[in-house]
Amino acid sequence: MGVSDLYFPDEPKGPSMKTKCPGPETEAKLAELSTVFDTKNAIFVADFYNSLGNYICDADGNILLDAYCQISSIALGYNNPELLKTTKTKEMSVALANRPALACFPSTDYYKILKEGLLSVAPEGLDKVYTAHTGSDANEMAFKAALLYQATKKRGGKPFTKEEKASVMKNEFPGASDMAILSFTKGFHGRLFGSLSTTHSKPIHKLDMPAFKWPVAPFPVLKYPLEDHVEENKEEEANCLKELDHILATYPHQIAAAIIEPVQSEGGDNHASPTFFKGVRELTKKHGVLMIVDEVQCGGGGSGKIWLHQHYGITPDIMTFSKKMQNAGFFFHDPAIAGDTPSRQFNTWFGDPSKALIARTIVHEIKKNHLLDEVTKTGDYLYSKLDAIRKKHLKLMLNLRGQHRGFFVGFDLPTVELRDKFIYTCRQKGLNLGGCGDKAVRLRPALVFQPNTLIFLPKLWMNPSRLLNRLQTGRIYKIN
């Protein structure tokens, strides 16, 4: 009996499609919703009341196996009974009805909630937390922390000058900082103005937005299968590190921090080796730059470790999280990152106790039911199945990646059109997948995804030459 049966004895045995997806009821509901809300990005309308475990129900009653999970945000499956229990506690009611301004009026139980929950899975050495509201927000708070840390250090105890105080009110140097946050090509760190300045996934995410001219270092572009490109990939990573070293040494302004995803998700499921990440850690230390690891999408257990960067044996200065934790924020250790002056790192809500309660339950269940082991096992199974398919269809399934990274498995199709059609076709068959990058398919199921839920996946590939042919001739929508 798998962990999915444990939570969801009534989980559907497989997908069940009544209409195309999006179907007529989704279309009707979107037409209604679009009169008041932006639905341009909608895939389908979800019926969360009737979703269960790994299966999401749509407005038309279609039941899909969900390997995308609200863009990697569902940790324990839909309507997990333990989470539902948490939503019905007195603690939750009080947290929801009395949302505190946590920086000014922290609640009597916030320490306990954090300690039993999020902090119990804090990466080793990062034992303090700032709670925030979204992944982007967590990243921007981390940028601010790094900037305050470096500026305070540079100032060496001297008070702010008159000139600083006057110039900052006009957004001018020296009060407004000329320090920078370094990021990597193809990285994605959010869409607020600071985080968007570090995002380089796609032009459409950034066009027409003002941005800070901060430095960008190259993220390795590896070739697959890894075993066939050992030397090339080693060289690629060495070159990227060399370029990073050069930028850190020569950039005309101080770089406060470098931010990096342990696997670039939105940018295309781009992996790099532990050696590369260790190199980044060493170079940031060498140049006195803080290292921020963005675990917004990678964190929370989907890689088989609670934080993906733990596969690399590094300790960053700051690690941000969100999505699967259903809470956002960052972990750190050095007390100087919290600064020495009130009113600098500050906002009204400073997190949300109701989200901290949800996170506590998620963490508790991950530990109690050994979900990380489950993810590792299922991820390896999934990878091996996909690799077997890949070997048969070398021109169709490209760059399979993410071995031994749990569910962080992705692959490319030959073109963006084929990728989009592939995902659409899978959805018609009852499998909800996500795309990323230019032509990648990414898997982002919940931690309760089980090998048996994958059985039907290869069926899509059963007649791959027919599939490929249809993909190429644009008749994919009619495939059965």
Next chain:
Amino acid sequence: MGVSDLYFPDEPKGPSMKTKCPGPETEAKLAELSTVFDTKNAIFVADFYNSLGNYICDADGNILLDAYCQISSIALGYNNPELLKTTKTKEMSVALANRPALACFPSTDYYKILKEGLLSVAPEGLDKVYTAHTGSDANEMAFKAALLYQATKKRGGKPFTKEEKASVMKNEFPGASDMAILSFTKGFHGRLFGSLSTTHSKPIHKLDMPAFKWPVAPFPVLKYPLEDHVEENKEEEANCLKELDHILATYPHQIAAAIIEPVQSEGGDNHASPTFFKGVRELTKKHGVLMIVDEVQCGGGGSGKIWLHQHYGITPDIMTFSKKMQNAGFFFHDPAIAGDTPSRQFNTWFGDPSKALIARTIVHEIKKNHLLDEVTKTGDYLYSKLDAIRKKHLKLMLNLRGQHRGFFVGFDLPTVELRDKFIYTCRQKGLNLGGCGDKAVRLRPALVFQPNTLIFLPKLWMNPSRLLNRLQTGRIYKIN
């Protein structure tokens, strides 16, 4: 019987102080919490389980009348029974256990929740909503909407150029925009990197942060009492409008939008007349600039109208909200503000159905129990009481403002030190107040604040010369 008795038959009859505040239990809890969380801004640790209505309980069992309410965020009083009911519904459980990525997979009931809740109090003419996560986030999404709107208009249907797509990945013009968001002196719009660039409340909020060099127009500095400075204030506002006109006409880059608070809250409870706001509306129209009204702190009924700008008879292009609505986002009308391309205004969560459910109940209660009328009545009573005190103590209580603006009543003390001591002293007496600006005291109670809860306030002033004397000699902490 007042509305507060209706919700809270067991509400305390007055404050009750057992220890100083912060007391020993708060200190112990902060010492514990500070090992893992930033407590530098903490005022006291709150016991939300034992808070009720207008009264907040602290960790030491002190019960304070709360006229600050989590920095203006509590709408219906602590542990409001109707809100508690909402927290226990199936809708809430499902919303919390299955947080959707609303842009991609909106829930079957989101239209109904928005329509019955937030949209039922949308300002006239602004009939669509983007939901967001915090006030700062709502403002930045509004900036992005304005920038996309103006850029799309300027481009006139032409596709993005190769140069734009290449330059934007390096955060360079022309792909990265050189358009600006105009803001006003002393304004506060949040602390993310874009919103902080429009914030000009205090240097400490901004120092050491990179900022966009966007234009700043003067917000009027009015003299009080208004009736004694009619001509001067008229001239001040006319001069500010003239300067705004000049900036809008001559700024070297296109200004996409101007953002303004209907009462500048964090910056010092700075009011301006309806004439001024009408002037801003006319000038923004004249120059083709969108007007964003930031109701993050002002909105939600505290002014006696659901949105404070409705006192001025204007309709902005975009209006942002958060705090009292326990949800964040912005209202708008022009469909072009939502853009015509997916993936531009986008983020994973795109709001939170659990917060939309809370907002729906708040809106429902405001209407059902005529809370806006209650606020108007209580606000007028409060203002008249404070004005009577002011007239007796002209050197102590300065610039009383906010007549006929419900609870948006504020006043200055002669210095920041006296203001801080005044607030501290009130807290020892069982009244929780907030400061803002340089030396202002602001009132931000919940909508269920009642005249009888204010009776004890004047007692603080009963011997004002003694109070003033003590304030000045620094012996304020011992006052009885």
